[in-house]
Every structure is written in structure tokens, then in C-alpha cells.
Amino acid sequence: MKKITVIPTWCFRDEAGNQLDLQLLRLLSAVYRRGKLTHAAADVGISYRHAWNLLRQGGDFFGVPLVELQRGRGAQLSLLGEKLLWAEQRAIARLGPQLESLGSELNLAIQQQQQGALSVLRLHASHGFAVELLPKHLQEIPLDLQYCSPQESLAALNRGSCDVAGFHLPRGAVGERVRDTYQGLLKPREHRVIGFIARTQGLMVAPGNPLGITGVESLINKAVRFVNRQASSGTRSLLDCLLSEAAVSSTNIRGYEIEEYTHSAVAAYVAAGMADTGFGVEAAAQKFGLDFIPLAIEDYLLACHHRSLKEPRFRAFLEILQGEAFQEAVGRLPGYSPSQCGDVMQAEDILSIIP
Numbered sequence: 001m002k003k004i005t006v007i008p009t010w011c012f013r014d015e016a017g018n019q020l021d022l023q024l025l026r027l028l029s030a031v032y033r034r035g036k037l038t039h040a041a042a043d044v045g046i047s048y049r050h051a052w053n054l055l056r057q058g059g060d061f062f063g064v065p066l067v068e069l070q071r072g073r074g075a076q077l078s079l080l081g082e083k084l085l086w087a088e089q090r091a092i093a094r095l096g097p098q099l100e101s102l103g104s105e106l107n108l109a110i111q112q113q114q115q116g117a118l119s120v121l122r123l124h125a126s127h128g129f130a131v132e133l134l135p136k137h138l139q140e141i142p143l144d145l146q147y148c149s150p151q152e153s154l155a156a157l158n159r160g161s162c163d164v165a166g167f168h169l170p171r172g173a174v175g176e177r178v179r180d181t182y183q184g185l186l187k188p189r190e191h192r193v194i195g196f197i198a199r200t201q202g203l204m205v206a207p208g209n210p211l212g213i214t215g216v217e218s219l220i221n222k223a224v225r226f227v228n229r230q231a232s233s234g235t236r237s238l239l240d241c242l243l244s245e246a247a248v249s250s251t252n253i254r255g256y257e258i259e260e261y262t263h264s265a266v267a268a269y270v271a272a273g274m275a276d277t278g279f280g281v282e283a284a285a286q287k288f289g290l291d292f293i294p295l296a297i298e299d300y301l302l303a304c305h306h307r308s309l310k311e312p313r314f315r316a317f318l319e320i321l322q323g324e325a326f327q328e329a330v331g332r333l334p335g336y337s338p339s340q341c342g343d344v345m346q347a348e349d350i351l352s353i354i355p
Contacts, residue, residue, distance in 0.1 A: 003109065003248060004103050004106045005103055006099040006100075006102050006103045006106070007092075008091055008092060008095050008099065009021060009022065010025060010088060012024075012061065012092075014061065014327070018061065020057065020058060020061055021054060021057070023044065023046065023054060024054050024055075024057070024058050024066075025084065025085070025088050026044050027040055027044050027046070027051055027054055028066060028067070028077060028081050028084060028085045028305075029085055029088075030043040030044050031067055031075050031076070031077060031081075032076075032077055032082075032085055034078070035074045035075060035076065036074040036075055037051055037052070037055075037067070037069065037074075037075045040075070042316055044154055045258070045292070055067050055282045062080060062185055063090070064071065064078065064080050065078050065079055065080075065081075066076070066080060066081035066084065067081055067294045073343070075319040082272075083272075085270075085273075086268060086271065086272030086273075089268040089271070089288075090265060090268040090269060090272065090274070092264075093260075093262055093264035093265035093267070093268045094260060094261055094262065094265040096127070096262060096264065097127040097261070097262055098118075098147070100127075100132075100145065100147065102288070111171075111292050117308075119142065119311075119312075119313050120142045120144050121138070121141050121143050121144070121163055121164065121289055121313055121314075121317060122137075122144045122146075122162040122163045122164070123143060123145050123162065123163070123164045123165075123166070123302075124146050124147075124148050124152070124153040124156045124157070124161070124162040124164070124165050124166065125145070125146075125147065125148070125153055125164075125165065125166025125302070126147065126148065126149055126153070126166060126168070126201070126233060126234055126348065127147045127261075127262050127263075127301065127332045128281070129261070129263075129281065129283045129333050129336065130196070130197045130199070130300065130330050130333060130336055131145075131147075131166065131282075131300075133187035133326065133329050133330065136232050137320050137323075137325065137326045137329070138317070138320060140316065141235045141313055141316055141317060141320075146162070146171055146237055148232045149232040149233055149234065150165075150166065150168055150182075150237075151168035151181065151185065151232065152232070152304060153165035153166050153167060153303075154167055154182065154185035154186060154259070155185060155304055155306070156273070157191070157304070157326065158185065158187070160337045162344050163304060163305075163308055163314075164194070164302050164303070164304050164317075165302065165303045165304070166196070166300060166301070166302055166303075167182060167186075167234065167300075167301055167302075167303060167325075168234035168235075168237075168238065168298050168299070168300055168301070169182075169298060169299045169301060169350065170241065170296050170297070170298040170299075171198075171236050171296070171297045171298060171299065172296070172297075173245070174238070174242060174245055174296060175241070175298070177237075177241045177244070178234075178237050178241060179351060181237065182351065183351065186303060186347050186350070186351060187347065188346065188347045188348035188351070190303060190305055190306065191303050191304065191306065191310060191347045192303070192304055192305075192306045192344050192345065192346065192347060193301050193302070193303050193344070193345045193346070193349075193350045194301065194302040194303070194304060194318070194321070194337075194342065194343070194344055194345075195299075195301065195302075195339055195340025195341055195342065195343040195344075195345065196299075196300045196301055196302050196321070196339065196341055197299075197300045197334075197336055197337065197339055197341065198297055198298070198299050198336070198337050198338075199281050199283075199297070199298060199300060199335055199336045199337075200233060200281065200282050200294045200296070200297055200335035200336075201238055201279065201280060201281055201294075201295060201296050201297075201298060202279070202280075202282065202292055202294040202295040202296070203215070203216075203218075203277045203278070203279055203293040203295065204266065204269075204270050204277060204278050204279075204280055204284065204285040204288075204290045204291070205276065205277045205290060205291050205292075205293065206270065206273075206276065206290065206291070207289060207290065207291055208291065209293075211223060211277075212325050213276070213277050213293065214293065215246070215293065215295060216242050216243055216246050216248050217246055217248060218277075219243075219248065219252075219253045219254075219256075219277070220248060220249075220252040220253060223255060223276075224254060224276050224277060225254055225255045225274075225276045225277075226253050226254060226255035226256060226258070226276070226278065227255055227258050227259075227260055227268075227269045227270065227275035227278040228255065228256055228257070228258055228259050228260070228278070228279070229259060229260060229261070229263075229266060229279065229280070230259045230260070230261050231259070233261075234278060234298075235263070235280060235281075238279075238296060238298060239279045241295060242295060249308070255275055257350055258275070258276070261279045262284075263280035263284035264284050264287060264288070265279060266278035266280045266284065267278070267284040267285055267287060267288040267290055268288055269289055270288070271288040271289060271290060279295075281335055281336075282294065282335025282336075283334045283335055283336060285334075286334045292335070294335070299339055301350065303347070309344060318342045318344070319342070320342075321341045321342030322341060322342035322343075323342075326338075326341070327341055
């Protein structure tokens with residue numbers, strides 16, 4: 001089945017209308033990874049001469065070199081080259097969930113035009129690496145995936161705007177405050193909870209952890225610059241619980257008010273050197289070459305209406321979650337593991353359990 005993928009596109013144009021080849025950004029990324037222009041050109045699939053011309057054009061366009069070439073020492077990005085590369089990475093990480101949601105809407109509309117009425121599974125959940133796997137594994141089930149916060153997801157389930165709602169529940173005493181926020185949204189008589197995955201959250205830091213960060217207590221060090229998640233996110237709720245447990249005031253954290261909207265965006269912010277640490281999942285830290293300090297384990301759960309479980313699309317959905325292919329894919333994500341994946345539980349058990 002042909003599907004639309006929506007991706008952001010950069011455009012470098014000056015007042016005279018001169019425009020840079022977008023392949024330049026791919027080349028900068030390859031130079032950063034490989035450290036040699038010959039290897040970078042091969043990765044991008046262009047000749048060394050073409051790579052050299054792209055860098056020359058970029059240097060002429062901005063007025064400063066984007067890559068520094070030194071005999072015997074290979075190639076490394078200049079300060080501006082790094083800024084451009086990380087700006088692109090942050091933009092992709094920040095816009096990714098919204099573009100995936102838009103792509104989901106467009107693909108669903110195309111399917112409906114081609115095949116008529118469809119039995120669509122509407123899933124509202126916060127963005128995460130395991131959730132990203134679902135469209136690939138649910139190809140036989142028309143999926144409308146929309147990214148939003150846990151509270152927004154459960155509210156949508158209550159008003160009938162979605163069929164499955166994702167929410168997070170940290171393990172241990174720290175999860176009690178988060179559990180309280182779901183009272184009234186998760187209804188024992190109406191809802192059932194489907195097990196999904198467990199993931200480790202913690203602090204992402206520069207390679208080697210140069211500032212010696214050990215936990216949330218380190219965030220009050222004025223030398224430490226922090227980048228946060230948005231206030232509505234489950235990750236932000238978990239962080240705030242950890243801060244409360246450690247008696248750390250957010251007002252003493254430099255950068256607490258700076259917000260990004262995905263784990264990858266936080267990781268890109270730290271990798272770009274704009275912050276020293278951020279809170280998120282291990283998979284994002286590894287993706288951007290950062291070190292990781294684990295602080296908490298949380299269960300990512302799915303809620304649905306109990307009547308929905310009788311429908312064929314839900315039975316197929318549970319079979320996929322319980323299947324070896326999906327669970328192996330989850331297990332390959334750093335810091336992730338299947339946790340009662342596809343098992344159906346009573347909502348009151350989830351609300352009352354004290355792990």
C-alpha cells in the first residue's frame with residue numbers, strides 16, 4: 001500500500017534569489033558522523049568533487065566555511081556548520097509528531113476514498129519510540145494515530161473521539177501523584193486497560209558527563225543548564241514527581257521554563273550544546289550520542305471501552321501486541337521492554353495498585 005510521509009524541507013535563499021542545494025545538510029551530517037570528506041561523500045552517494053563544490057557553495061553563501069579540512073586530521077564542522085546541523089535535527093525532532101499525525105490523517109482519507117467505509121482504530125497517545133512502531137505493525141488495521149498528552153487522550157476516550165488512549169504510570173511511590181491525575185478520566189465501570197510497554201526515563205547528558213550530574217539534585221547547580229518537556233506531557237509529570245520526592249524546587253533549576261515537545265527534541269537540544277541535561281527516555285539519548293542516567297521506570301498503558309474488546313479490529317490489535325514480531329521490535333529499543341503487552345486488565349486494579 002502506498003502511503004504519504006510528510007517531512008520538513010529546508011530552504012536557504014538570499015535576497016537575490018540564490019538557493020543552496022538541500023543535499024548540503026545531508027553532507028554536513030555525514031561529515032559530523034564520519035570525520036572525513038571522502039567517507040561523507042560516499043555516505044551521501046555523491047563524488048568527492050561534488051561534495052567539495054557543495055561545501056564551497058555553502059561557504060560562499062554564508063560568508064564563512066561550514067567545514068574545516070585539515071591535512072592528516074580529516075574534516076570537522078565549523079561552528080556555523082554545527083549550528084545548521086543541530087537546527088535541522090531539532091526541527092525534525094520537534095515537528096515529527098505533528099507531521100506523523102498529519103500523515104496519518106491523509107493516508108486514512110486516501111484509504112477511505114479507495115476502499116469505502118473502513119473500520120478505523122483511532123489511537124490517541126503521547127509521542128514515543130514504541131508508539132512509533134505501531135503503524136508499521138498494524139498495516140492490516142486502518143489506524144488513525146494522533147499525538148496528544150495522557151490527559152487529553154483519556155478525555156478524548158471519554159467523549160468518544162478515540163478508541164484507544166495512551167497514558168503513563170510510573171512505578172513505585174513516585175507514581176502515586178501521577179495516578180491521582182487519572183481519577184475521573186479512567187472509569188472502572190466503562191474502561192479496560194491494555195498492557196503495552198515499560199520504559200526507563202532519566203537524565204540525558206553530554207558524553208562523559210563532564211559536569212558530574214548524578215540525579216535531579218544536580219539540577220540546582222547553577223552551572224547546569226536544563227531543558228524541560230512541555231507542562232502537559234507525562235514525562236513532565238514524572239519529572240515534577242521526582243523533584244517533589246527529592247525536595248528540589250523547580251525555581252532553582254536553570255532552564256526549567258524552557259520546553260521541548262518530544263524526547264528527541266530534548267536530546268537534540270542537549271546534543272547541540274544548548275543545554276547540559278534534559279529529562280527523557282534512554283532511546284532518545286542513544287539516538288543523539290548522549291550518556292544516560294536512569295532515574296525511573298514507568299509503564300506505558302492503553303485504555304479502551306470494555307465494549308470495544310468484542311470487536312474484530314480490537315481482537316486483531318491485541319494479537320499484534322501479543323505477537324513476537326512487535327515485542328521483539330520493542331525490545332530492540334534502548335530502555336524499552338514489553339510489559340504485559342496485549343493483556344487486558346481491570347481499570348480499578350490499575351488505579352488502586354501501589355507497586
